[in-house]
Amino acid sequence: MTRFAFAALIYLLMGMMVVLPPVMVLAMALSHGAGAALATFADPDALSAIRLTIIMTVLTVGVNTVFGVMAAWTLSHFRFPGRNLLIVLIELPLSVSPVVGGLVWLLVFGTQGWWGTALERWGHPIMFAPPGILLATIFVTFPYVTRTLMPMLAHNGRTAEEAAITLGASLWQVLWHVTLPGARLALVSGILLTTARAMGEFGAVSVVSGHIPGLTETMPLHIETLYNGYQTVAAFTMAALLVLMAVIVVAVRTFLERGQDRTEKTA
Amino acid sequence: MSVQLDHITRILPQSSRPIVDDISLLVPDGSFTALVGPSGAGKTSLLRIIAGLDPHQGGHVMIDGACVDIQDARARNIGFVFQHYALFAHMTVAANIGFGLSIRPRRTRPGKADIAARVADLLDLMQLPRMGGRYPHELSGGQRQRVALARALATGPRVLLLDEPFGALDPLVRQQIRGWLRDLHERLGLTTILVTHDRQEAAELADTVVLMRNGRIVQSGPARQLEDNPADPFVMTFTGDVVRIAGHVAHGMFIPALPDIQPVATPTADGPAEILIRPADIRLLPGGGGTHAHLRHRRGPVGIYETTIAHTTFAVETITTSDSAHVIPDCALDITAGRLARGDTWLERAA
Amino acid sequence: MVKVQSITRRGLLHASMAAGTAMAFPPLRAWAATGLLNVSYDPTRELYQDIDRSFSRQWAQTHGNSPVQVRTSHGGSGAQARSVLEGAPADVVTLGLAYDIDILAQHGLLATDWQGRLPHNSTPFTSTIVFLVRKGNPKNIHDWPDLIRDGVQVITPNPKTSGGARWNYLAAWGWALRQPGGTADTARAYLKALFAHVPVLDTGARGATNSFVQRGLGDVLLAWEDEALLATRDIGPDQFDIVVPPITILAEPPVAVVDRNVQAHGTTAVAQAYVTYLFSDEGQKIGARHYFRPVNPTILDANRDRFPDTATFDIASLGGWTTVQKDHFADGGIFDSIYSR
Incomplete structure (x- = not known):
């Protein structure tokens, strides 16, 4: 009986903590009818926020996948001085507040920062512009690919890679055909975590964005702006869209994991 | 192709004792040589040095008379079979076997049909018909080891290196594969070096047995010779009941x-x-x-x-x-x- | 038959790189030529939405071949000033208090005599600080002393980050000083008692309004008059009453063109036109519509019914922003001493 009691408790908690909030978001979005909710997307600022979020997410995922794979591969294959320090550093963004992540970039690239005057002369702004948002998003999502990939690479070991080398594979071929496919479940997991986090990042982006509607507002920032502007329906419609995007990411991940279960057992 | 080792030494970074200590050895073309010895003797290290997977600090490795010290493992064209098969879990058996051919640069890569034909031949040779579409985890241990062997043979290697290839198999299967490997060697005539800690296995398969201890060769020669004229008490103990x-x-x-x-x-x-x-x-x-x-x-x-x-x-x-x-x-x-x-x-x- | 399986995300990656470089940068360049950025403070969202639209329309009539799109960003006044200082590309700043613009001037973003470049000390609209209470005024709040009665919860944002909050604070301070026997010590005691009644410190005026209006926190909101009127008339009709205290501060949120940025953007003319427009009859009328007190006396008179009469004192009577900032809001100032214990 305790089994069912525990199960019921978990269901209740999950329902209250995880299921209910998105449902309420959706309910709020539709509180004035679907028409009012859809009208949200007639606003060019909203479309711009959606577009910016997608671009930033795609770029972040691209950059962090490349860097994450490089870092995970290097760290799991080689022993070198400072390796443990590097592992700690890679995890740093997980423990540091995202606001700090944003402020750090301001310190470097803001006009009062180290390279501020040089950048100003160059004429291409980094802070309060999409490049700054990209940097901030990359910073907060940096650890995910590395952290999910490293244990998998360690678990897989090196012999499959060595086998590929003796068969004539180059370093790149080993990585592409053996190492990454062998750890693709972890890689996909890391990429999707990065995607979800990049789409939803608020704190770090908020610091470097400047909150310029239509230009530097991502979806989370635009939701805040809408909410503060008493545009409740629009705010919750955008929020519902963001929730939907996150649900899609999770669903893709689950689907891929199920599809790959077959071949994932070690030979 | 012959393999010649000339004063090979390997010292691990944080170790005072060399794991391979000044080893010289000639493995003649077409021969079957077994490296035997207790664990820690340096057998596997020596094999990996020949393959180019591990570096060595002193001496030279020569294949067919040419020094390969500066060649990468990938360029040496040496077949290597690992103790735990090291198959690519995410590829089918056919993809595993064809891997070495399919990753060649476009100029030297055989056509898809040629690769497929080569894979089919090897599957026949390994007595694994109709297994091409399976995944490694669907095969038994003996079948996986034969796939690993087929994969190593697919690229037409100059030398075949086997690192404890039967270690993970149960005794009955081990016995079968052993006989079958001997047949295969006689048919292909490929220079083969086998690492094993099992003297009977070595005696049964190899023309020449090289007994190693503490990174050095203690004695080498036909199995019978080591048994009957052991160079020292260790050889005598290792080669039979004493x-x-x-x-x-x-x-x-x-x-x-x-x-x-x-x-x-x-x-x-x-x-x-x-x-x-x-x-x-x-x-x-x-x-x-x-x-x-x-x-x-x-x-x-x-x-x-x-x-x-x-x-x-x-x-x-x-x-x-x-x-x-x-x-x-x-x-x-x-x-x-x-x-x-x-x-x-x-x-x-x-x- | 033999196929080496590889990662299928290759295509996605390539596409993303191409899309990224193509899409992330053009809007920025395009905007530099045709856009104008007004960095403003919190409660002006509705005001500048209207002004921006109206100004763009008027600009298009006179400059048909080069239309302008005005964007306005909002946040706590101090935080917004900080953004501009760090490089946010503001052509115009319309902040909650002159001190925040002074900081920009100190760092060379605009001339230090900026406040004299436009009429009325560069303040197109004024406002006051009033009390917003629940409908029917259940806690019977009418004047500053009522705020520190037992059981009264006061909502006001953090003066460290919010311009509006500083006005709230200084309104209370100024009132306390003007009481019979009022000194800095009695004023300090009053403010200490007042902040003991504050359950949450939001970072901006709009956040505080949301706490009071949407989350139902507190009994009285200290607010800009415009924010309070917006809340009673537009957002929660029949839920709130406005109480105007017998004496309060005259809040003067100023505007300025950010010289260095407009030179870089080539937007000097349009920025100048924009701030001038705020003082025009049309701009003044829009301000009145959004419950900001126009500085143009004629238009203020025409809207007398919207703006209740009350006695006011201004910031100069408290020594001016520089002094006030140093004494009250700097680290270790009076606010720190009354709030930390």
Whole structure:
């Protein structure tokens, strides 16, 4: 009986903590009818926020996948001085507040920062512009690919890679055909975590964005702006869209994991 | 292709003792050589150095007379079979076997049909028909090892290196694959080096057995030669069953510490010593002493007598007939056929 | 038959790189030529939405071949000033208090005499600080002393980050000083008692309004008059009452063109036109519509019914922003001393 009691408790908690909030978001979005909710997307600022979020997410995922794979591969294959320090550093963004992540970039690239005057002369702004948002998003999502990939690479070991080398594979071929496919479940997991986090990042982006509607507002920032502007329906419609995007990411991940279960057992 | 090792040394970064210590060895073209020895002897390290997977600090590796020290592992074209198969879990058996061909640069890559034909041939050769579409985890251990072997052979390697390839298999399968590998070697004539810790496996498969210990070659030659003329007590112990009888040398005679064992003449200086002898070489001298030997069991013409001297039981192999006695009373052991040793070296025996 | 399986995300990656470089940068360049950025403070969202639209329309009539799109960003006044200082490309700043613009001037973003470049000390609209209470005024709050009665919860944002909050604070301070026997010590005691009644410190005026209006926190919100009127008339009709205290501060949120940025963007003319427009009859009328007190006396008179009469004192009577900032809001100032214990 305790089994069912525990199960019921978990269901209740999950329902209250995880299921209910998105449902309420959706309910709020539709509180004035679907028409009012859809009208949200007639606003060019909203479309711009959606577009910016997608671009930033795609770029972040691209950059962090490349860097994450490089870092995970290097760290799991080689022993070198400072390796443990590097592992700690890679995890740093997980423990540091995202606001700090944003402020750090301001310190470097803001006009009062180290390279501020040089950048100003160059004429291409980094802070309060999409490049700054990209940097901030990359910073907060940096650890995910590395952290999910490293244990998998360690678990897989090196012999499959060595086998590929003796068969004539180059370093790149080993990585592409053996190492990454062998750890693709972890890689996909890391990429999707990065995607979800990049789409939803608020704190770090908020610091470097400047909150310029239509230009530097991502979806989370635009939701805040809408909410503060008493545009409740629009705010919750955008929020519902963001929730939907996150649900899609999770669903893709689950689907891929199920599809790959077959071949994932070690030979 | 021949493989020649010229004073190879490898020292691990945080270690004082070399794991491979000044090894020179010639593996002739088309031969089957086994590297044997206890674990930690440096067998696998040596194999990995030949393959180019591990670096070496001193000496040269030559394949077919040409030095390959500066060649990457990928350029050496050496087939390598790992103990735990190291198959690509996410690829089908056919993709595993065809991997080495399909990743070649476009210029030298065979066509898809050619690769497929080569894979099909190898599957036949390995007696794995219709397995091409399976994934490694769907195969048994023996099948996986054959896939690994087929994968190593697919690129037409110059040399085949096998690192404890049967270690993870159960004894019955191991026995089957062993015979089959020997056949394969005879058919292909590919220079092969096998690493194993199993002397019987080495003796059964290889023309030449190289016995290693502590990073050095202790003795090499045909298995029979190592067995019959072991270079030192270690070789003798490793290559077959050995009975060790402790004692000391005094006045030109080796006196066993146990009673009822006959002394052996030796010109060696006085001091502690021992005799190492194969069980089959011990003889019973009826009436020569005070111990009784009991016939324990018979295997064909060979009978095993056991006798206990001062809490030590000796098994003695002799040719018996159906009317041989079950108990031989008042006998002694004759160990004249044994080898006299002090420490790690043989002592001179009386001519 | 033999196929080496590889990662299928290759295509996605390549596409993303191409899309990224193509899409992330053009809007920025395009905007530099045709856009104008007004960095403003919190409660002006509705005001500048209207002004921006109206100004763009008027600009298009006179400059048909080069239309302008005005964007306005909002946040706590101090935080917004900080963004501009760090490089946010503001052409115009319309902040909650002059001190925040002074900081920009100190760092060379605009001339230090900026406040004299436009009429009325560069303040197109004024406002006051009033009390917003629940409908029917259940806690019977009418004047500053009522705020520190037992059981009254006061909502006001953090003066460290919010311009509006500083006005709230200084309104209370100024009132306390003007009481019979009022000194800095009695004023400090009053403010200490007042902040003991504050359950949450939001970072901006709009956050505080949301706490009070949407989350139902507190009994009285200290607010800009415009924010309070917006809340009663547009957002929660029949839920709130406005209480105007007998004496309060005259809040003067100023505007300025950010010289260095407009030179870089080539937007000097349009930025100048924009701030001038705020003082025009049309701009003044839009301000009145959004419950900001126009500085143009004629238009203020025409809207008398929207703006209740009350006695006011201004920031100069408290010594001016520089002094006030140093004494009250700097680290270790009076606010720190009354709030930390």
